Amino acid sequence: MKQTFFLTTPIYYVNGAPHIGHAYTSICADVLARFKRLDGHDVFFLTGTDEHGQKVEKAAHDAGVDPQTFTDRISADFRAMTDAMGVSYDDWIRTTEERHKRSTQELWRRIAASGNIYLGHYEGWYAVRDEAFYDETELTTRPDGTKVAPSGAPVEWVREPSYFFKLSAFQDKLLELYESQPDFVAPTSRRNEVMSFVRGGLLDLSISRTTFNWGIPVPDAPGHVMYVWLDALNNYVTACGFPDDTAPRWHYWPADVHFVGKDIIRFHAVYWPAFLMAAGLPLPRRVSSHGWWVVEGEKMSKSLGNVIEPRKLVETYGLDQIRYFLLREKPFGTDGSMSHPAIVSRINVELANDLGNLAQRSLSLIARNCGGLLPAHGEPAEPDLVLLAAADALLPAVRGHMDRQTFHEALEEIWKVIRAANAYIDHQAPWALNKTDKVRMAAVLRVLADTIRTVATLLQPFMPGSMARMLDQLGVPDDLRGFDGLATRLPAETVLPPPQGVFPRYVEPAA
Ligand code: MSP
Secondary structure (H helix, E strand, O other): OOOEEEEEOOOEEOOOOOOHHHHHHHHHHHHHHHHHHHOOOEEEEEEEEEOOOHHHHHHHHHHOOOHHHHHHHHHHHHHHHHHHOOOOOOEEEEOOOHHHHHHHHHHHHHHHHOOOEEEEEEEEEEEOOOOEEEOHHHOEEOOOOOEEOOOOOEOEEEEEEEEEEOHHHHHHHHHHHHHHOOOOEEOHHHHHHHHHHHHOOOOOEEOEEOOOOOOOEOOOOOOOEEOHHHHHHOHHHHOOOOOOOOOOOHHHOOOOEEEEEHHHHHHHHHHHHHHHHHHOOOOOOOEEEEOOEEEOOEOOOOOOOOOOOHHHHHHHHOHHHHHHHHHHHOOOOOOEEEOHHHHHHHHHHHHHHHHHHHHHHHHHHHHHHOOOEOOOOOOOOHHHHHHHHHHHOHHHHHHHHHHHOOHHHHHHHHHHHHHHHHHHHHHHOHHHHHHHOHHHHHHHHHHHHHHHHHHHHHHOOOOHHHHHHHHHHOOOOHHHOOHHHHHOOOOOOOEOOOOOOOOOOOOOOOO
16 A cells, blocks of 8 residues: 655635746645655645635625636636646645535534634734734834734724634643644744744634625524635645545545645644644644745735736746746745746756756767667776766655755755766766777766666656656656666667757847
């Protein structure tokens, strides 16, 4: 039986068009999903859209359409964008689906049965943009007198009857969770932030709203719809078939990793485990949070007109190029800036020069000097052994980085081997050996072919299309492209197709 691996993206608000920040979370999750599949796991990769709440209702109203029509349209657009990014999700969940309503009402009943829900009255601040309640002490006052949340979102005063969740009762249990499972919140800086928030004391959480009705009805409580974050977080459990514990996907719960942006860590690392504890359900293993992308140093915003549409980026630079850039340019956990020169430099230096040329040079020499047949292994010389050992050491090193979501370091490890292979080819000069020692030339080219194969195999999760083409050119059959396939050497004289460049240089279009 394969080991299961369940990972999720946040579900995206359907209040507007998707942008690069949304694509980023999904691509990071996709890289890990593909890695785990190639590493022999039974993967369940979930993504989808968050469709209830005041923010979406308002966006629908502003667009002059009813919320269901509106969410149908925007959810389909998010899905098309996700497909265009090569994201290999297994299920696309929408919170307006019947399965989710059933599951979330049952979650509510279980939490209620545990004695952790009571009826009261909420009076306080609410930010529709964040769909979050804020305490007065968290707000700042702008020069014009308006109050804003830490995220910069405007807040409004809300006063309504509401059900509350006894979050205050979970402080110790949550702290125990962070202590006993130090990897529960990552990276460490976020874990510290979450722990100090919880140590500061938790207020009970308002979990129903009565001033609008675009949400899941609270069972047996006319007029109340569920707070959109309770509804949204539960998507992860719905998709596993909750409450049917004989559902085909129930065995995937609990999630191995929830991918989230730093802005929504509190919901996932505090509220979500507390809801699950109350409902008596197992807790996720890890909430891994990433930093934000800004554009040329500026926050993306509609008013600045610098919001980046992921599909446009792909049209300009290519899909795998963008996937590579996003994972390589900044560490997962920190913020990073995106700019045209930065993207072009990654494409031209690392993809076109380092990797593309290495493969093209090696494969052209095999085509020209070895009749297009994969050479046999020769008597290994010291430099051959050094390079092959470095390539063999990659899988465990990269695996460790993937498990910690240090994607840029995984790529750096792989690039160390690519750079070493470039130094090796320059030093061994197989083009010169063609005139002096054909046996040694063949042996050198075989070392290069094996090294490039390992590199291309490990890069498949990051750049699936280009690496499939590279593995085609190296004559690697489909059934040997998983990581366990690396243990099987390809037979000498495997016929290789004529080499073709995989990564063209980016050239500025003529003005
Ligand atoms: N609907 C909630 C999530 C519910 S999960 C149970 C939500 N949606 S969102 O559409 O606003 O954001 C989804 C994700 O996109 C978040 O992880 C957020 O961090 C990410 N990003 C939005 N803008 C971003 C950048 N500029 N850069 C990187 N990621 C950012 O929150």
